[in-house]
Amino acid sequence: MNSATRPIVKFRSRGFDLPSFVFSGLTGLATFLIIAILLIILGNVIYIGGSSLSWRFVTGGTQSDMFDVNKAGILPMIIGTTARVLLMTLFVMPIGVITALYLTEYAPATSRLTRIIRGAINNLASVPSIVFGLFGLGFFINFLGRNVDGLFNGADTIWGKPALIWASLTLAVMTLPVVVVATEESLRAIPQGLREASLALGATKLQTILQIVLPQALPGILTGAILAISRAAGEVAPILFTGAAYYMAELPHSLSDQFMDLGYHVFILSTQSPDIEKTRPILYATVLVLLLLTIALNIVAILVRARMRKTLRMLQ
Amino acid sequence: MGLKRGHRANPFEWIVERAIFLIATSAILMVFLIFLFVAREALPVFLGQTNSSLVQEVLPVAKMDTLSPAELQKYLGLTPKQFRELDRDAIQALMEVKLEGASELTKDKDAAVNTTQWRYMLLPHQWSDYDHPVFIWQPVSQIHKYNIIPLAIGSLKLTLVALLFSVPIALGAAIYVSQLAGNRARELLKPAIELLAGIPSVVLGFFSLIVLASFFQNLLGYQVRLNSFVAGIALGLAVIPVVFSIAEDALSSVPRSYTQAALALGSSRWQTAWQIVLPAALPGVFAAVVLGFGRAIGETMVVLMASGNASIVSWNIFDSTRSVTATIAAELAETVFGGHHYRILFMLGTLLFAVTFLSNLAANRIIRGLKSKMEGKR
Numbered sequence: 001m002n003s004a005t006r007p008i009v010k011f012r013s014r015g016f017d018l019p020s021f022v023f024s025g026l027t028g029l030a031t032f033l034i035i036a037i038l039l040i041i042l043g044n045v046i047y048i049g050g051s052s053l054s055w056r057f058v059t060g061g062t063q064s065d066m067f068d069v070n071k072a073g074i075l076p077m078i079i080g081t082t083a084r085v086l087l088m089t090l091f092v093m094p095i096g097v098i099t100a101l102y103l104t105e106y107a108p109a110t111s112r113l114t115r116i117i118r119g120a121i122n123n124l125a126s127v128p129s130i131v132f133g134l135f136g137l138g139f140f141i142n143f144l145g146r147n148v149d150g151l152f153n154g155a156d157t158i159w160g161k162p163a164l165i166w167a168s169l170t171l172a173v174m175t176l177p178v179v180v181v182a183t184e185e186s187l188r189a190i191p192q193g194l195r196e197a198s199l200a201l202g203a204t205k206l207q208t209i210l211q212i213v214l215p216q217a218l219p220g221i222l223t224g225a226i227l228a229i230s231r232a233a234g235e236v237a238p239i240l241f242t243g244a245a246y247y248m249a250e251l252p253h254s255l256s257d258q259f260m261d262l263g264y265h266v267f268i269l270s271t272q273s274p275d276i277e278k279t280r281p282i283l284y285a286t287v288l289v290l291l292l293l294t295i296a297l298n299i300v301a302i303l304v305r306a307r308m309r310k311t312l313r314m315l316q
Numbered sequence: 317m318g319l320k321r322g323h324r325a326n327p328f329e330w331i332v333e334r335a336i337f338l339i340a341t342s343a344i345l346m347v348f349l350i351f352l353f354v355a356r357e358a359l360p361v362f363l364g365q366t367n368s369s370l371v372q373e374v375l376p377v378a379k380m381d382t383l384s385p386a387e388l389q390k391y392l393g394l395t396p397k398q399f400r401e402l403d404r405d406a407i408q409a410l411m412e413v414k415l416e417g418a419s420e421l422t423k424d425k426d427a428a429v430n431t432t433q434w435r436y437m438l439l440p441h442q443w444s445d446y447d448h449p450v451f452i453w454q455p456v457s458q459i460h461k462y463n464i465i466p467l468a469i470g471s472l473k474l475t476l477v478a479l480l481f482s483v484p485i486a487l488g489a490a491i492y493v494s495q496l497a498g499n500r501a502r503e504l505l506k507p508a509i510e511l512l513a514g515i516p517s518v519v520l521g522f523f524s525l526i527v528l529a530s531f532f533q534n535l536l537g538y539q540v541r542l543n544s545f546v547a548g549i550a551l552g553l554a555v556i557p558v559v560f561s562i563a564e565d566a567l568s569s570v571p572r573s574y575t576q577a578a579l580a581l582g583s584s585r586w587q588t589a590w591q592i593v594l595p596a597a598l599p600g601v602f603a604a605v606v607l608g609f610g611r612a613i614g615e616t617m618v619v620l621m622a623s624g625n626a627s628i629v630s631w632n633i634f635d636s637t638r639s640v641t642a643t644i645a646a647e648l649a650e651t652v653f654g655g656h657h658y659r660i661l662f663m664l665g666t667l668l669f670a671v672t673f674l675s676n677l678a679a680n681r682i683i684r685g686l687k688s689k690m691e692g693k694r
Contacts, residue, residue, distance in 0.1 A: 020586045020587075026488055027488040027489065027492035030486075030492065037553060038509075041520075041523055045523075098336050101336060101340075102339070103340065107340070113341075117344060120347045124343060126673075128616065129517075131354060131672075134644065134648075135349070135353055138353035138354055139349055143353060176343060204326060205333075234518060236617050237645060240645055266518050267521070283522070290518075290519060291516075291519060295511065295515065306503075
């Protein structure tokens with residue numbers, strides 16, 4: 001061992017170092033605590049909810065009392081939540097993907113307008129969900145809906161009230177940043193060389209984007225869609241005034257109908273139940289179904305993203 | 317240049333480019349529309365045009381013939397259909413009732429108060445059945461009391477509890493994951509912690525209502541089962557992923573050369589993390605806390621379900637409390653469209669939007685400053 005390496009060896013084998021131990025211990029504990037809380041919540045719901053989840057419960061309606069443990073079913077809520085989320089995807093995906101395309105492919109990087117667009121997207125992400133609910137009521141229902149009714153339907157109120165389409169549109173505005181951020185990330189990860197090669201071969205910018213860039217970015221766009229769906233499926237506050245119904249005898253038939261919703265049903269079962277002990281099994285089972293929807297989608301998004309990063313690393 | 321001219325020469329491509337640009341600006345339009353249409357419904361409150369006073373101008377019965385039918389209908393507060401169904405005698409009877417009711421009301425001095433004026437919404441007022449001036453939010457019964465101070469205190473109290481609980485934990489985890497954990501551990505821990513953000517807030521609300529509330533009551537033995545402490549902790553669970561991911565980003569963006577230099581000079585890993593990396597990323601950590609604040613003050617379902625929803629003016633964290641967001645969620649469905657209660661709830665929404673807008677603006681400014689500083693020094 002020569003003299004030059006000796007200090008390093010000494011540094012490595014300093015032995016027990018109290019501050020270092022305390023510091024790593026505390027920060028490690030914080031990390032452990034978060035993971036533990038997550039596992040406790042998931043474990044609690046899966047353990048209790050799993051034992052009361054049944055095929056009949058998931059595929060049954062609530063013609064009778066929705067608080068009756070033996071008769072209640074949540075199929076209408078599953079359908080309502082699925083419908084509003086899929087409809088939302090139709091609205092948000094084109095706008096979100098095109099916005100991300102503009103930001104990565106067309107926008108001048110340092111222009112003032114680009115900065116404002118980015119700021120606006122950032123801002124949309126931080127608007128409280130209840131404010132989205134107020135916006136949906138004030139803009140979609142009271143402004144758009146009522147004016148459409150006034151123009152086409154005379155005195156009838158068809159669109160100027162809470163409806164499936166208004167809830168979906170409100171959620172689309174809310175999830176726009178999720179889609180933009182995920183898509184942009186995947187667009188930026190595509191090597192510049194691919195675009196240059198395509199342009200050099202004589203393709204126009206639009207052809208390059210449609211045939212080279214977008215297919216490469218597909219996993220990222222998919223991740224954006226999954227994250228948006230997962231986020232929207234669990235939101236209750238934005239749909240409180242824009243479409244969710246406490247109880248409906250029938251499934252929604254058209255875009256102007258209200259709907260029952262899984263998340264809102266969890267709220268109803270936890271706060272309006274006449275006997276919380278008795279209805280606990282159906283409450284837990286409903287929460288489990290909602291969590292399966294949102295968390296499972298989240299995990300899928302994480303896996304898709306991890307895979308995408310790996311392949312891109314190989315490309316570069 | 318030639319390439320660019322070629323692009324412009326293709327009209328189809330040019331149109332598509334314009335369309336893409338227009339769609340991209342829709343995010344700006346959305347933020348603008350949100351503010352415009354939430355504020356629009358609240359405008360009469362801001363302009364002082366709402367009036368919740370029960371004592372209104374009354375007209376003598378004889379005036380009935382000089383008023384136009386439309387004016388008469390408005391004065392009696394009837395819909396056109398109801399008005400058409402009434403005959404002359406019934407209208408006369410209604411006017412007499414109104415006159416009588418008014419003379420009855422003038423005896424109650426609270427009834428004359430327009431509670432939607434700013435001084436009744438912000439300052440304490442001595443109502444006739446109280447012996448001292450008080451702040452009350454009580455938009456029920458005859459006289460709607462709209463003092464927003466109890467709600468503001470409720471929201472701030474909950475946010476404070478949430479931040480005190482979540483910021484140390486989220487920061488500790490961010491330091492651990494970005495500085496101390498190995499590569500493999502980091503790739504597992506980061507998505508796991510961010511998975512917490514994937515739990516819907518209504519599920520966090522459910523969990524705090526059913527599990528946490530009883531757990532903490534058994535542990536600490538307080539009186540009220542649902543209070544700001546329980547709601548604050550649950551709210552903290554919603555804030556942790558926000559603070560964690562922003563702080564982790566900021567800490568990871570500190571150039572590796574900083575860490576390497578510190579380690580080469582003989583400092584230990586924790587000294588490097590605490591004395592070099594954390595100070596360098598401090599603005600980003602601060603921004604994370606500001607964004608966490610915005611998330612906490614705007615969260616609705618957790619608070620609505622776990623805080624007990626009693627609008628009491630108290631800084632005791634074991635009292636039940638009512639936040640601005642929960643008030644909007646709980647009361648809007650029961651208001652009359654266009655009435656003063658409806659307008660005041662939209663006014664609360666406008667204030668909430670303004671607060672989160674400003675905190676977001678501040679946080680992003682800080683993050684941008686930090687980014688350019690770090691990139692400049694790399």
